[in-house]
Amino acid sequence: MEEAKCSRVKVESILSVVSGKPTEPGKVHKLSMLDRAMGSHTIHIVFYYASNPFLDGPMPSDLGNLRITLSELLDEYPYVTGRLTCEPDNGEWLIKFNDAGVRMLQATVDATIDEWLGSADGVEERDLTAWEEMPNDPSFWSPFRVQINKFKCGGLALGLSCTHMHTDLTSATMLFKAWSEVHRRQPPTHPPIFDLPPPPTPTPPPPTPSPLPTTPTKMATATLKFSPAAVDKCLSQAPADATPFDALAALFWRRVAAQAPTKRSLSICVDSRDPSQHAPAVPYAYFGNALKFSTLTDDLLSGGLGQVAGHIHRHVAGMKKEEFSSEINATGGMYGGAALTCFNAEHMAEAESGRGIMYDAEFKKGERPVHVSYSVGNVGREGLIMVMPAAEGGRGRTVTATLPEEQVAELCRDQVILDFEPTMILCGRRS
Amino acid sequence: MSDILLKYMKLGYQYLVNHVLAFLLIPTAIAVAVEILRSSPARWNSFAIDPIHILFTSFLAVFIATVYFMSKPRSIYLVDYACYKPPVTCRVPFSTFMEHSRLILKDNPKSVDFQMRILERSGLGEETCLPPAIHYIPPTPTMDAARGEAETVIFSSIDSLMKSTGLKPKQIDILIVNCSLFSPTPSLSAMIVNKYKLRSNIKSYNLSGMGCSAGLISIDLARDLLQIHPNSNALVISTEIITPNYYKGSERAMLLPNCLFRMGGAAILLSNKRRDRSLAKYKLVHVVRTHKGADDKAYKCVYEQEDPQGKVGINLSKDLMVIAGEALKSNITTIGPLVLPASEQLLFLFTLIGRKIFNPKWKPYIPDFKQAFEHFCIHAGGRAVIDELQKNLQLSAEHVEASRMTLHRFGNTSSSSLWYELGYIEAKGRMKKGDRVWQIAFGSGFKCNSAVWKCNRTIKTTSDGPWQDCIHTYPVHIPEIVKI
Numbered sequence: 001m002e003e004a005k006c007s008r009v010k011v012e013s014i015l016s017v018v019s020g021k022p023t024e025p026g027k028v029h030k031l032s033m034l035d036r037a038m039g040s041h042t043i044h045i046v047f048y049y050a051s052n053p054f055l056d057g058p059m060p061s062d063l064g065n066l067r068i069t070l071s072e073l074l075d076e077y078p079y080v081t082g083r084l085t086c087e088p089d090n091g092e093w094l095i096k097f098n099d100a101g102v103r104m105l106q107a108t109v110d111a112t113i114d115e116w117l118g119s120a121d122g123v124e125e126r127d128l129t130a131w132e133e134m135p136n137d138p139s140f141w142s143p144f145r146v147q148i149n150k151f152k153c154g155g156l157a158l159g160l161s162c163t164h165m166h167t168d169l170t171s172a173t174m175l176f177k178a179w180s181e182v183h184r185r186q187p188p189t190h191p192p193i194f195d196l197p198p199p200p201t202p203t204p205p206p207p208t209p210s211p212l213p214t215t216p217t218k219m220a221t222a223t224l225k226f227s228p229a230a231v232d233k234c235l236s237q238a239p240a241d242a243t244p245f246d247a248l249a250a251l252f253w254r255r256v257a258a259q260a261p262t263k264r265s266l267s268i269c270v271d272s273r274d275p276s277q278h279a280p281a282v283p284y285a286y287f288g289n290a291l292k293f294s295t296l297t298d299d300l301l302s303g304g305l306g307q308v309a310g311h312i313h314r315h316v317a318g319m320k321k322e323e324f325s326s327e328i329n330a331t332g333g334m335y336g337g338a339a340l341t342c343f344n345a346e347h348m349a350e351a352e353s354g355r356g357i358m359y360d361a362e363f364k365k366g367e368r369p370v371h372v373s374y375s376v377g378n379v380g381r382e383g384l385i386m387v388m389p390a391a392e393g394g395r396g397r398t399v400t401a402t403l404p405e406e407q408v409a410e411l412c413r414d415q416v417i418l419d420f421e422p423t424m425i426l427c428g429r430r431s
Numbered sequence: 432m433s434d435i436l437l438k439y440m441k442l443g444y445q446y447l448v449n450h451v452l453a454f455l456l457i458p459t460a461i462a463v464a465v466e467i468l469r470s471s472p473a474r475w476n477s478f479a480i481d482p483i484h485i486l487f488t489s490f491l492a493v494f495i496a497t498v499y500f501m502s503k504p505r506s507i508y509l510v511d512y513a514c515y516k517p518p519v520t521c522r523v524p525f526s527t528f529m530e531h532s533r534l535i536l537k538d539n540p541k542s543v544d545f546q547m548r549i550l551e552r553s554g555l556g557e558e559t560c561l562p563p564a565i566h567y568i569p570p571t572p573t574m575d576a577a578r579g580e581a582e583t584v585i586f587s588s589i590d591s592l593m594k595s596t597g598l599k600p601k602q603i604d605i606l607i608v609n610c611s612l613f614s615p616t617p618s619l620s621a622m623i624v625n626k627y628k629l630r631s632n633i634k635s636y637n638l639s640g641m642g643c644s645a646g647l648i649s650i651d652l653a654r655d656l657l658q659i660h661p662n663s664n665a666l667v668i669s670t671e672i673i674t675p676n677y678y679k680g681s682e683r684a685m686l687l688p689n690c691l692f693r694m695g696g697a698a699i700l701l702s703n704k705r706r707d708r709s710l711a712k713y714k715l716v717h718v719v720r721t722h723k724g725a726d727d728k729a730y731k732c733v734y735e736q737e738d739p740q741g742k743v744g745i746n747l748s749k750d751l752m753v754i755a756g757e758a759l760k761s762n763i764t765t766i767g768p769l770v771l772p773a774s775e776q777l778l779f780l781f782t783l784i785g786r787k788i789f790n791p792k793w794k795p796y797i798p799d800f801k802q803a804f805e806h807f808c809i810h811a812g813g814r815a816v817i818d819e820l821q822k823n824l825q826l827s828a829e830h831v832e833a834s835r836m837t838l839h840r841f842g843n844t845s846s847s848s849l850w851y852e853l854g855y856i857e858a859k860g861r862m863k864k865g866d867r868v869w870q871i872a873f874g875s876g877f878k879c880n881s882a883v884w885k886c887n888r889t890i891k892t893t894s895d896g897p898w899q900d901c902i903h904t905y906p907v908h909i910p911e912i913v914k915i
Contacts, residue, residue: 015566016527020519022557064563067520083526098915099557100526140530 008110008120009127009149016142017067018101019074019081027097029079029194031165034289036093037328041164041335042377043172044129045358048113048370052156053183053363054148063106066148069183074102077175079166079194079287084138095166096139103142105130112153113370121428122221122402125373129159155370164289169374169386170271170348171287173358180361190285217381220408222401223373224422228394234420235395238309244395245387246316249342250308252385252401253301255417256340259410263382264298265339267327268312270319274347281322292326294319295339316344336380336402342387349389354396356389373426374400383407445802448774505661505703507654508711509884512699513591514851515584515670516897517560521694524557525550525915528690535569539681549690551912554814554835558901559693559842564674577613577674578622580694584670585619586626588698595895596700598664600627605656605665606635609649609846611875613672614639623668634660642733642874643810645669646846647882650701651718657703664704670696671845678744685744691813695844695851713868713884717769721762721879729754733875745875752819758879759823762871763798766881770803770867800824804883805866807831808852810873811838820871836905841897846872851897855905858898862890 057065074081078097085096107128109116128149135141143166147159160176167175171192178188226234226248234247249268257263272282272290282290300311328334335341348357358372374386383403390396399422401411411417412427447454532546564576585608592598606629608620615622618637623629636652638645646669653665673692678685702711723729732748748754768776775798782796800807807830809820817838821831833852837844841851849870856862866886873879893899 013571014568016531016568017520018522018524018527020522022522022524064520068518071520071522098526099524100530101524140533142530 007124007127008116009107009124009130010110011105011107011130011147013106015104016101017070017074017104017146018099019078020071021075023078023081023097023099025098027078029082029095029097031093031095032289033328034291034326035165038164038168038289038291038334039093040333040378042131042161043164043167043169044126044131044159044161044373044375044377045169045172045176046125046128046373046375047158047160047176047358047361048117048372049156049158049363049367050113050370051154051364051367052150053367054156056364063104063148067104070102070104070146070179073175073179073182076178076188076192077287079192080144080175083140084134084143084165086138093165100140100142102144102146105145105147107147107149109149109151109157111151113151113155113157114153116151117371117425119428120426122219122375122426124428125221125375125426126377128157129161129375131161131377134163164376167287168271168289168291169343169345169376170273170290173348173361174285174287177357177361180363183363184365192287193283193285194287196282196286196288196290217404219379219381219383219402220405220428221375222408222412222427223425224399224401224412224417225390225425226397226399226420226422228392228396230420230422231395231397234305237304237306239306239313242309242313243316243346244397245342245344245346246309246313247305248387248397248399249312249344249385250305251417251420252399252411253308253340253342254305255411255414256383256385256403256407257301259407259414263340265295266301266312267293267295267339267341268315268319269293269335269341269343270316271344271347274320276347276351291334292319293334293341294327312342333378333380335376335384336382338380338382340382340385342385345386345388350393353393354389355391355393356398358388359391371425376402445772445774448777449772451773505658506708507657507715508702508707508887509713509715510664510700510702510707510711511592511596512697512712512850512853513588513595514847514854514897515588515591515694515696517584517694519558521560521563521566522558523561523566523693525555525913529915531566531568536681542681542683542686545683546686546690547915549687551915552814553691554817554838554909555691555693555842556839556907556909558840562672562674562694565677569679570677572674572677574615574675577672578615580674581610581613581615581619581622581670581672582626584672584694584696585623585668585698588668588670588696589623589627589666591895592666592698592700598666598700600629602664603627603629603633603666604660604663605653606633606668607638607649607653607665608636608668608670609638609641609645610668610670610672611640611642611645611845612676613674619668642876642878643671643812643843643845643848644872644874644876644878644880646697646849647718647870647872647880648720648878649846650699650715650882651720651880653701654715654718657701660703662704664700664702664707667699667701668696669699669846669850671847676745678742680738680740680742680744682738682744682746684746684748685738687747688745691843693842693844695841695847697847697850699850708887711887712890714887715882716867716885717766717881717883719762719766719769719881721758721765723754723758723761723877723879729758729877732877752815754877755816755873755879756819756823758873758877759820759871762879762881763800766883767798770869770883771798771800772802775799775802797823797825800869801826801830803867804869805863806833806853806856806861806868808849808856808868808870809834810871811835811841811843811848811852812873813843814838816873832906835909836907839907839909840901840905846874854896854898855902857890858892858896858902859905860890860892862886864889 054062054065059065081101082095082097144162149157231244238247270292273284359368379402386400388398390398562580620635620637649667732754734746786793817834833855837851868884870882
């Protein structure tokens, strides 16, 4: 039982980074209903690099070099440098493009990267993307924060944190990738699109669910890396056309349901930007929330791994063909609020290599991130399982599970999962 | 009809008075020539031309010419100048400034509102820059950061100047640096000597504490030194280092400089060498300095002091504009006779006599300085200063455009703002040979200093300089109040 220990991350300074060119004054962007529904969550992504790519450059300090390219990037993202405001007459949330910039934090970590990945847990990792809750008046609060964390070994972790109201995991990753492209003086692969035609009228929100328990549950996070061979082993039990997501989601659902029999349904979250589709609903470069949620009920979830994987596969295919209307919980808590949520990130795997696009964020040519951590804040007590593509490509996957503390502990000891020999990182100090 | 008549009468009067010598001498010369031609050759022989007379006359002529040339002050030329362009990463948009202000002064909402009101009406734009140390929440104005800013600003300006003039470090004879609020040991001039390995017999001077008008004080000093030292050049650096002077308190009168002062600097090369004459951009005609410090109110109107919480800042008194007006009047009274054409001076004299003798209620005549100068560079101290001078000197919007646009793009860069303004006029292609420029600066003390330059050669617009990437977007309309 570990007491609250002093964090090994120490924030040294805070400043603001603005775009190089002034934003055109007066523009605003209205947030959609999906944006507002996602508003209770926050996104935290950490990119770990073996060496500090900002030490080379025209400025004497790494922060100086970082600011040059970040400013250049922000020229294209007035959305990111703007500020939230609430319209007084109708309570609508808007982003005012007022050119205020993003918050930048500098921190040092009292460990090497390897030590950190072996011993830190989700709570400590959150310090790499130190977050400030939105105040009542958000007009001078920065919704995007970039944190540069320096390790003892000279390695670097770049943290990006933002509200889920502004963006989802995919476009936050694309933002970071665009920054790495600007830094390497490459033309952008996906120049951002901010405005979409209005989506079809969503389903009216479901009747108010029973009030959530008042005692907040202590959540924990574990990251398990499954090698391509392990995923293949899992897939061998599933139907032929199942994707790694289907198989792993089924595996984790069954193990979590085995420990917590009260779980009755599974919510699948799919991104509308799927590039493999002939005419995707949302262009890949769209910057904002483009998620669809749909729930599978108990009857589809009983049975063996193969059967559940098959059901999940069919459900995902159906969601892509718009057979199920997207659910929006207007009271928020989309992830893990009403049911265990599984996030499908198959669209973030490159078509040929299978490697995650996040691993293409190279600030120095040839130096890919050692690891990319994804984490979501304020996940509901039902939990969230994210199946992300891996660094090595192929069918390898990195699964990040955010669940109540005891369930995470059980999951990491679960024999069925351990049979697939996952590498566990960022699970805290475990033997 | 009567307007046109009046206009032509005025023009006729000016032409007559300004060329009165020509009007007197030409008829006289013609009359003499006619008389000589009419008289017979016989009369010519009656003029006994003695060789002794001729010798003495020629000696006298040579003597007078020698005395004249020896006592004439050396001509001082401005070879070229370079202004510092801050990097875009140092940009401070209004919204960022106000956000930081609210976060740092969270216990003083009234002070935050005050800063917002100042910024809205300031005439600054969204591209003015503050040094990196001030971007932190809270700002971290260490000695190191201040030196860093000084090095960046000064060395960049000198590098640009050396590139455009081909000046070598060992050729610099005189070095003058003026930076009012940052005065480390060793001095900034020593910092430059060290970086560029200047000669050991260099004459270096470091002026500190002299306020925003110190730029012209440095030019005046350089001019005096170049009178004594023949065949020399002088490098003048005018800048203000913002890092150590960020006011950390909440007194309203002391928060104003935080809102208006921005990063900037200029390097100017002056010379009295013959060979620089053809290449030089400007010739220095006059420098007029007026010091109102003898008056207590003027002395205290820009005053550095501690606030009730012990935080140091610069207190600007409410009488600032009135005192500035008085200082300007003093300066004009001295510079007027030196630059105004005879027609204006006569009119002023007549009105003065008229007011004293006939009727004190006559309106005092404000000489039309537009006849003396083609271009005006008014220190971009703030919108109020420019408005006041525009009104007092009856200048058009185009005359003060350089000042307003410099305030918008670069903010109040203190002593170097005059050089940014000159750069604006050149970048717009408006500077022609023979054009006269009037630079006016105000500063703590209270001082009003003026410099008059004459353009030596028509200046072509170049592809470098601080305005090169944005000059095509100027002039911009600056609204009375910008909504943040």
